[in-house]
Amino acid sequence: MAKQVIKVPDLGGADQVDVIEIAVAVGDTVAEEDALIVVEGDKASMDVPAPVAGKILSISVKEGDKVSEGDVIGEMETGAAGDVAEESAEVVAEEAAPAPAVASEEPPAPAPAAAAAEETEQELKVPDLGGAEAVDVIELSVAAGDSVEEGDALIVVEGDKASMDVPSSASGTIVSLSVKEGDKVSTGDVIGVIKAAAGGVSGGEGASAPAPAPAPAAAPAPAPQAAAPEAAHEPSASPKRDPHVERDHTPSAEVYAGPAVRKLARELGVTLNKVKPTGPRNRVTKDDLHAYIKEQVKKAESGAAGGVGGGIGIAPMPEIDFSQFGPVTTEPMSKIHKITAANMSRNWLNVPHVTQFDDADITELEDFRKAMKAEAEKRGVKLTPVPFLLKAAAAALREVPSFNVSLHNDGEHIVKKDYVHIGMAVDTPKGLMVPVIRDVDKKGLYDLAEEATALAIAARDGKLKPRDMQGACFTISSLGAIGGTGFTPIVNSPEVGILGVSKLSVRPEWNGKEFVPRKMLPLALSYDHRAVNGGDAGRFLTYLAGVLADVRRLLL
Ligand code: CAO
Secondary structure, eight states: OEEEEEEOOOOTTOOSEEEEEEOOOTTOEEOTTOEEEEEEOSSOEEEEEOSSSEEEEEEOOOTTOEEOTTOEEEEEEESOGGGOOOHHHHHHHHHHSOOOOTTTTSOOOOOOGGGGGSEEEEEEEOOOOTTOOSEEEEEEOOOTTOEEOTTOEEEEEEOSSOEEEEEOSEEEEEEEEOOOTTOEEOTTOEEEEEEEEEEEEOOSTTBSSOOSSOOGGGSSSOSOOOOOTTOTTSSSOOOSSOSSOBOOOOSSSOOEEOHHHHHHHHHHTOOGGGSOOOBGGGEEOHHHHHHHHHHHHHHHHHIIIIIOOSTTSOOOOOOOOGGGTSOOOOOOOOHHHHHHHHHHHHHHHHSOEEEEEEEEEOHHHHHHHHHHHHHHHHTTOOOOHHHHHHHHHHHHHHHOGGGSEEEOTTSSOEEEOSSOOEEEOEEETTEEEOOEESOGGGSOHHHHHHHHHHHHHHHHTTOOOGGGGOOOSEEEEEOTTTOOSOOOOOOOTTSSEEEEEOOOEEEEEEOSSSEEEEEEEEEEEEEETTTOOHHHHHHHHHHHHHHHHOGGGGGO
16 A cells, blocks of 8 residues: 555646535545546646546645646555556656657747748648547537638537537638548547748647657647656657546536537636537537527526516416407507616516615704705705715615625626716606616715706706716606605616615604604615625615614714
8 A cells, every 4th residue: 555646737837726516525436547636728628637547645636726737636545565566656757858849740840030921721621539539529619711810710520528629720711621420530630720920830749740849848739738657658748547638526416518619608708507418428519618608698687678587497477468358459569668677677577676765864864964954055956865865875885885885797706886976766757767877975965965956857858868868876766746655666787786765754753752843754775685695785775764864873
C-alpha cells in the first residue's frame, strides 16, 4: 500500500479552470482512469481521471474552486508501492524536456513577409485526439461561406467518453466542409478548407500552414487537455486517455452537449436540462436549443397577447361572442393599452407576488401639507400627498438597501442599486403610463411636486420619451384622488415592488387612553418574492409608514 497525491494534469495551456463537479467521495474505490473531478475551461470541460487504481483518501478541492496544472486535488491509496509512478511528476519532467514542434511531420518554414496581406486557402484538420481514433462527427457548427474567428467551433466530435469542439485554426471564411454528421474522423483528417489571411494561423496540428516554432500550448485544441505518462515518444504530450475528448457536464444534471452548445445556452440563459435532446446518445444540439427558444418565445407571445395560452400549462381563454348577451361595440385598443396588457400578463405570470398591507397615520402630514399649500401655490406647485409618498419611499429604499434590488436576468444574482429612481403611475386617456423621477432621495418636496406634475402632464399629452419611463427601482401608484380602500398592484418588473395608495379616511384610533380621529392612509405593497423576502418588505413598509406618520424623520 502506498499513498499518492493526485495532481491536475496538463491542461493544454489553460489556467485556472473551474471545478464543476466532484465525481468521487473519500473512501471510494476507483479504477485507473475513472473520473475524479470534472473541470471546465473557456471552451470545454474534461474529466480529471485517476492516475492509478486505488482508494480515495482525501479530496482537497470543492465545486467552484479554480485549479491549474500541477495543483494537488487529493490523495489516493494505491495497491502496490511499485506501481505508483508519481505520474504527475513524470509528466512534468517530460514536459520540461525541449518541447517538440507540434505537427512535426510538417517542418517549419519561414513565413514569407509578402504573404502577410494575402489570403490563402488552408486545410482544416482534426487536431490531436490524444489517442482516440475514429470519433463520431456529431454536429457541424459552421457551413461554407461562414466567417469564423480562430478558435470558433467548426464541428463537434464525440468519442467513447466525451465530446469536444474542433476549433478553427485560423480566422477567415469557410470555403468547404468535407465531413457530415455521422462521419468518423481521426487526428490529422482534413475536415474542410478555410480562406484565411496569411499570417493569421496560430499554428498547431489543426492548421495546414506550419507556424514558426509553435509551442504545444498554442495548439488549437480546446483546453483543458489531459496529460499522459507514456507520452514521451509522441510529438506532443499525448495521453492515452482521450485528452481532448471531453464529456460535458452541467452542475445540475447529466446533460450531454458540446461546449459550443453549452456556451450558446449560457449566452441565451437557457438551462440545458430543460431542452429536449435529439442528437446521438441524447445529446443536446444547437438545433435543439433553437427549437427550445422558438417554443418559449411562442409561448411567451401567446401569453403576452392576453391569451394566457398553454405556456405555463393554463388552458387558453375561450373565445366568447358577447353579442349573444346584448348589444356591444368592439374598439381597437390603444397602443399603450396593448403594451400595458402585455406587460401586466408578463409580470403577473413571471413574478411571484406578495402584497403586504399597512395604514399610515398621516394626520400630522396632512396638517403640514395644508399649512404649506398656499406657499407651494405661490411657487407654482401643487402639494398633494404624492411628493410626500415619493420622499418617504426614497428614504425607505435608502434605509432598507436589501429592498432596493432587482432579480438579475439569469435568476441567480441580485442587482443591488445605489440610486433611487421611482416610477409614478399616471392615468391618461390613452392608458396607464409610468414616468420615472430620478434621484428622488436627493430632491426636495417642492422639486418633487413640480416634477411629478410636469411628468403627469407630459404623460397625458403623450409627450413622454421612452427614457422618461425607464430605470425605476420602485413604483408608486396612487388612486387616492379616485377612491377605494385598497388594491393589490402588479409589480412593474424588473422593479422590486410597487406601492398602491388608496384614499385616506378619518378613523377612530386608540391612543392608549381614548379613541381619537386620525387620518389613515391605506398602503398596499406588492413585491417580487424572488428578489426579496417578507422581512425586507416588512421593514421597508414599516419604515415608509413611519416616515409618513412623522415627516420630521426625513430630516434624520
Ligand atoms: N387620499 C385622499 N385624497 C388624495 C389622496 C389620497 N390618498 N391622494 C391625492 N388626494 C387628493 C389630492 O390632495 C388632491 O386634492 P386637493 O386638490 O384638494 O389637494 C386630489 O386628490 C387630486 O390629486 P391629483 O390627482 O391632482 O394629484 P395626485 O398628486 O394625487 O396624483 C397622479 C397625481 C399622477 C398620481 C394621479 O393624477 C394619477 O394619475 N393617479 C392614477 C394612478 C393610477 O392609475 N394607478 C393605477 C395603476 S394600476 O396599478
